[in-house]
Amino acid sequence: MKKNIIAIAVTTVILLIVNGLAWLSASAVDFYHLHIYCPMSRLMSRICGIVPFSVGEIMIGLGIGILIVYPILLIVSVIAKKRPLRRVSTVVFCWILVFILMTETLNCFVLYHTTELTTRLSVYKSPDITTDEVVSLCADMILRADALAPVIDRDEKGRPALPADLRAEAERSFSRMTDEFPELYGYCTPPKVLKSSMLMTQFNLQGIYFPFSLEGNYNGELSPARVPCTTFHELCHVKGFIREDEANFLSTVACMESDVPVIRYSGYITSMNYLYGEAARYASEEDIYMLRSLLTEQVAADNTFVSEEYMRQVEEKAVVSTEVMNEVSDTAIDTTLKVNGITDGSASYGRMVTLLVMYDGQMAYRE
Numbered sequence: 001m002k003k004n005i006i007a008i009a010v011t012t013v014i015l016l017i018v019n020g021l022a023w024l025s026a027s028a029v030d031f032y033h034l035h036i037y038c039p040m041s042r043l044m045s046r047i048c049g050i051v052p053f054s055v056g057e058i059m060i061g062l063g064i065g066i067l068i069v070y071p072i073l074l075i076v077s078v079i080a081k082k083r084p085l086r087r088v089s090t091v092v093f094c095w096i097l098v099f100i101l102m103t104e105t106l107n108c109f110v111l112y113h114t115t116e117l118t119t120r121l122s123v124y125k126s127p128d129i130t131t132d133e134v135v136s137l138c139a140d141m142i143l144r145a146d147a148l149a150p151v152i153d154r155d156e157k158g159r160p161a162l163p164a165d166l167r168a169e170a171e172r173s174f175s176r177m178t179d180e181f182p183e184l185y186g187y188c189t190p191p192k193v194l195k196s197s198m199l200m201t202q203f204n205l206q207g208i209y210f211p212f213s214l215e216g217n218y219n220g221e222l223s224p225a226r227v228p229c230t231t232f233h234e235l236c237h238v239k240g241f242i243r244e245d246e247a248n249f250l251s252t253v254a255c256m257e258s259d260v261p262v263i264r265y266s267g268y269i270t271s272m273n274y275l276y277g278e279a280a281r282y283a284s285e286e287d288i289y290m291l292r293s294l295l296t297e298q299v300a301a302d303n304t305f306v307s308e309e310y311m312r313q314v315e316e317k318a319v320v321s322t323e324v325m326n327e328v329s330d331t332a333i334d335t336t337l338k339v340n341g342i343t344d345g346s347a348s349y350g351r352m353v354t355l356l357v358m359y360d361g362q363m364a365y366r367e
Contacts, residue, residue, distance in 0.1 A: 004091045011098050015105045018122045022110040029113045033240045037111065045189035045214040045238055049167075050236070054192045054217050056210025065094060083264035091279055100212065107211035111242040112340040117249065118351065120180075121358045129357040131282045135291065137360055138275035145268040149298040152262045160224040160262045160302060166191055166231050169263055173232070173254040174239075182249065183238050191231035193220040198299055201306055201314050206230040209237035221310045225302040227267035229255050269303050278353040 022029050048055045070093050078088035118127045146288055153161040167190040174184040191207075194200060197220040200208070207218040207230040218227065232251035241247045248270070255267025276291060283291075297337025305311075 001087055001091065002240060004095075005226075008091075008094050008098055013099065013302075015098075015101050019105055019109055022113040026113055026115045030115050033111060033114050034183055037106070037240050038185070041107070041214050041238060041240065042187045046187060048213045048215050049189040052190075052192070054194055054210070054215055056213035056215045056217065057194055057196065059210070059212060063096070063100075066093065069246075074335050089129040103212040107214060108209075108242055109340055111240050116243070117241075117246045117355055120360065121355065123305060125358045127354050127358060129354055131279070131287075133360075134275055134353060135279050135283050135287045137357055138279050138296060139290055140274060141272040142291060142299070145265060145272055145299045146294065146296045148261055148265040148268065148297060149302065152265055153179040155224075160265065162224055162227055162262060163260055166228060167235075169258060169260055170232050170235050170254065171320060173258045173263070176237075176257045177250070177254060183241065184236075184250070184254075188235050189238055191216045191218055191234060193218060195220075197221045198314055198317065201311070202318060202320075204305070206305070207234040209234050212242050214238055219306070221306045223302065223304045223306060225266055225269055226264075226305070228258075228263040229270040245355065249359070252352075252356070253359060265302075269299065273303070274352045275356065 046207045046329055070089060073089040074086060077083065077089070097109060121127075155161045167188050170191075171186075171188040174188065178185045192215060194208070200206075200219040201221060205219060206226060207216065209216055214232060216238050218230050218234060222230060229251050232254050233247045236247040236250045236254075241250055252267045252270045255263050255270070258264050258267070280288060306314075
């Protein structure tokens with residue numbers, strides 16, 4: 001018992017120190033990301049990638065079960081005067097907490113403090129972008145999506161038909177980006193559909209990354225046009241790009257680098273959405289009207305979160321309203337980002353636009 005207490009205390013202190021040190025040196029975290037985390041994550045994600053279901057989702061279910069069972073065991077051990085039961089259950093519970101802290105620290109929290117991609121791309125273009133650049137790039141993305149919409153393969157319901165192996169397609173696309181982003185090198189774990197897609201829909205989540213199992217997961221009811229970019233996004237997290245704006249940017253570029261038209265289509269739609277959202281805040285009414293007039297009905301129909309029919313089912317079965325669940329999700333994400341040094345919280349998603357414009361400038365620079 002004493003050895004366990006000492007080991008738990010020492011491990012916890014070390015992890016807290018590691019968390020603190022990560023704030024002090026971006027270059028040290030960059031080294032950890034590329035030379036320690038990436039090889040380790042490729043190995044560990046292969047292990048969880050063997051099974052077709054989400055290991056992380058099962059672990060969360062077990063964790064909830066333990067939170068319910070542990071207090072019951074404590075009460076039983078006190079009433080029945082079973083001291084060994086209390087000791088064993090407490091030690092096991094504490095080690096579970098240490099495991100959570102360790103995986104969150106090494107596979108998530110520390111990686112928030114890598115050098116920002118805006119800094120890495122600034123050798124090609126200044127991060128000071130203009131509204132005209134945003135509007136111009138948005139129009140380009142809309143036109144590209146318009147051009148692909150009539151020619152991509154579709155299923156019997158008219159929805160975009162996706163390739164069977166998104167993992168392999170992600171690996172191929174990432175391999176084209178490793179000169180600039182070497183962290184994307186190598187094996188990609190298979191993206192997995194979550195069984196709790198209804199709950200994810202209520203939380204307005206397209207996908208989720210589990211640091212404790214190094215898996216990228218996505219909402220099984222997601223619109224097909226959004227699936228490639230969402231799965232690539234979660235795989236970028238697995239590769240160690242934890243900031244949301246950076247995972248969004250890298251996944252979108254990876255999609256646009258793909259040889260598969262429907263995957264490029266997903267990248268154009270995602271880019272279009274972010275760029276339009278930024279343009280709507282600052283551009284003139286004439287520019288906004290121009291952008292909206294470019295969008296075809298087919299692209300607009302494909303550009304949905306989930307189907308209207310499924311959303312109705314969610315609302316009918318919901319115990320807590322989707323609006324409340326969305327607020328909870330938004331607050332949790334915003335708080336997590338701010339705690340990890342992203343001072344503007346969820347607003348940091350908007351930096352995806354800056355990265356897209358900078359990347360466009362990078363391509364022009366190389367040409």
